[in-house]
Amino acid sequence: MLCATSAQADEGQWQPYQLPQLKSELKRVGIAIPAEKLADLSKHPMSAIVSLGNCSASFVSDAGLVVTNHHCAYGAIQRNSTPEHNYIANGFLARSRAQELPGGPNALVYVTDKVENVTGRVLRNITPSMSGKQRSEAVERAIKALIAECESDKIYRCAVPAFHRGLEYYRIRQMMIRDVRLVYAPANSLGDFGGDIDNYEWPRHVGDYSFLRAYVGKDGRPADPSPDNVPYHSKDFLVVSAAGLKNGDPVLLAGYPGRTSRYKLPSEIRYARDAAYPAKAAEIQADLDVIAVSTKDSEAAAVRYASVVKSQNNVLKKTRGLMDGFARKDIAAIKDVQDAQFRAWFAKQPNADKKLLAELDALIAADIALSDEEFGYSVATTGDLLKSAATLYRLALESARPDAERETGYQQRDLAFIKARLTRLEQSYVGGVDQARLNAALQRYAALPKSMHVTGLDALLPATDAVPALYAQSQLGDTATRLSWMDKGASAIKASDDAFLKLAVKLDDVAQSLKERRKELDGNLERVIPQYMAAVIAWKKSQGKPVYPDANSTLRVTYGTVSPYSPKDGVTKGPFTTIEGIVEKNTGKEPFNAPANLLEAIKARRYGQFKDPVLGTVPVDFLTSADTTGGNSGSAVMNKHGELVGLNFDSTYESITKDWYFDSDITRAIHMDIRYMLWVMKEVDHADNLLKELTIK
Incomplete structure (x- = not known):
C-alpha cells in the first residue's frame, strides 16, 4: 500500500526498503546498482552512509575516515579555535593521526x-x-x-x-x-566562500567539505574519548571517483534528511506562510542583531558565538526563502485544489468515516493555536543560562522516578547528551552576551500578540531591569558548577539561592502545563491523522503517484540527474561552476576573500588530472534534480556505480519551498564536485597523507 507503482519526475525521499519497487525509475534515470542491493543496509554503498546527528556523511576509508560538509564540522572547528590558533580562518590539517583534534562531546x-x-x-x-x-x-x-x-x-x-x-x-x-576527531578542514574563506550572501544561491563556488575520523576502543566497540582508542574499522567505504559527471548524468544521493511537510493541509500551509514563518524570521533576526552588538568589540566573544551565528543565519535565510517561495507560487492554492479533489474522492468511498475530516480540521486549528503559545514560550525563555537551569531542575524531578516513567529526554540513556549540552556552553557562552539576549527577548515577548502569551507565564517572568541581578546572583556560567547540579535532587535545587535555578523552579509548572496540553492534542492528532494519511495514500496510489513518507531524520535515498534550470523567464542557469568563477567573485573582503594560495593555483592553471574535458578547467559545484532538504548536508552524491562524486550542501533559493511542495521544474540541489575537493587537497593544502588514504578512481 505504501509503495506507488511509479514515481514522477525525481521526487521522493525513499526508505531503503522501498527501492525494489522503484526498479523502473532507477533504470530510467540510469542507476546501475541493483535496487535490492540498495535496500540492504549491510551492503555497499548503504553500509558506508552515516549520520552526524544533524548532518549526513560517509566513510571514505577502512580506518574510520569520514567526509562531510565544512559547515557540518563547524562546531568541532570552532571548539578547537582560539584567537592564537584560529582554525576557522586558517583551516586545519592533521598530517598524522596523533595531530587529530577532539571533536567535542557533541561530535558523534x-x-x-x-x-x-x-x-x-x-x-x-x-x-x-x-x-x-x-x-x-x-x-x-x-x-x-x-x-x-x-x-x-x-x-x-x-x-x-x-x-x-x-x-x-x-x-x-x-x-x-562517541570519539570523533577533526582531521582536516579548509580555511573558512574556501569552505564557506560567499558566506551568507551566497547561501541558497546559484551559481556557487564553495568548497564545503571537511574530514573527521571515528575512533573506538581496542575491542572495536564504541568507547568514550581516550588516547588509547583506535580508528574504527569501517567494513565498507565509498570509492572516490575523479572521473566526474556531465550534464544529464544520473546521481544517487543517500543521507538523513531532516523534516518535510509534503502532506500537510492547506490551513497548515497558510499558518506557516502568514504567521509562523514571519514570526520566526523576525525573532531570529532580532536575536542575531543583539549578538552582533554584544560581540562587536571582542574577538574572543565573536569566536565563541561564531557557530551560533552561522547556524541562526542559515535558518533565517531558509525561513525567508520559504516566505519568498510562498509569495512567488501560491502553494496553498495548489493544495486547495488537491485537497478538494481528495475530499471528493473520499466522500465516495463506501467505508469512509464521514466525521473524520471535520474532526481533523478542528484538531489542526487547535494545533495552530497551541503552536502560537509554544512560540511565545520559546521567545520568553531565550538565554543559555535559563535553558540550562530549566534542564537541571527537570532532570532532578525526573531522576526521582523509575527510568521507564521519566519524561523522554531525561532517561538514563540521555544523561550523556545533557552533560554534553551543558559542557558545550564553555565554547559558546559569554555572560554579557547571554544577558543582552535574554533582556531583549523579554521585551520582544511582551510585545507579542496576546495569542502568543502563555497562560500563567507573564506574572512569573523577571522585569527587564532585574535581568542583570539574575546573572550577578548565579554561578551557572561556570562549567564545573553547572555540571555539579546534575547529581543533585529537586529539593537541593529548590533550596538553592542561585537566581536562575530559582527562576527555573518558578517556571516549571507553566512549562509542564504547556507540555500536558501538547500531549492531549498530539494524542488526538495521532488518532486522526493516520486515518487521514491512509486515505491519502490510497488516493495517491489510485493515480499512480509517489507515496513516500515525509522526511524525519532517518536514512533515505533519492535520485536525479545533473540538470540546469530556469528560475524565471529568459534566464537559464547551467549545472556547473568552475574555479575561474572564484577569481571573478573574489573581492579580497569577506565573504568573497579567497585564500591567496588558492588564487595562485587557479591563475597558474595547475589543473592536473582534475581538469574536466568539457569545461576545460576544474569544476567547483554542480546542480542536480535530487530531492533533498535540511539534514542532507554532507550526503554522499554518487554516480551510477555508487562511487563518490560530490557532497550535497545546499539548495537553490527557488527550491526552498520543496519542503512543502516538490516542483520538478525549479527544484535543484547544490553539490560540491569531488574533483574540486581533490584538487584543493593536492594543489592548495597539500593534504597528501589523506589523498593516499582515499581510494581514488
Missing part, C-alpha cells in the same frame, strides 16, 4: 545497521476510548520499551520515529561512535 557518528517495522507493537495497547493524553502516553510507553530492548547492548542508540504522521513506526538501530 551514527551507523545505521537495522530498521524494522514495529507499528503493531507501538499501537498494541491503544483503545478507542482513550483520551488524547492517555493515547500519547501509551504510545510513549511502548516506544520506550522498544528502545530499552534495542539498547540492551550499550553500543547502540535506538529510536522509534513515526512515518506518515503516525500511520507507521519503525525502530532504527544505530551504532553510536
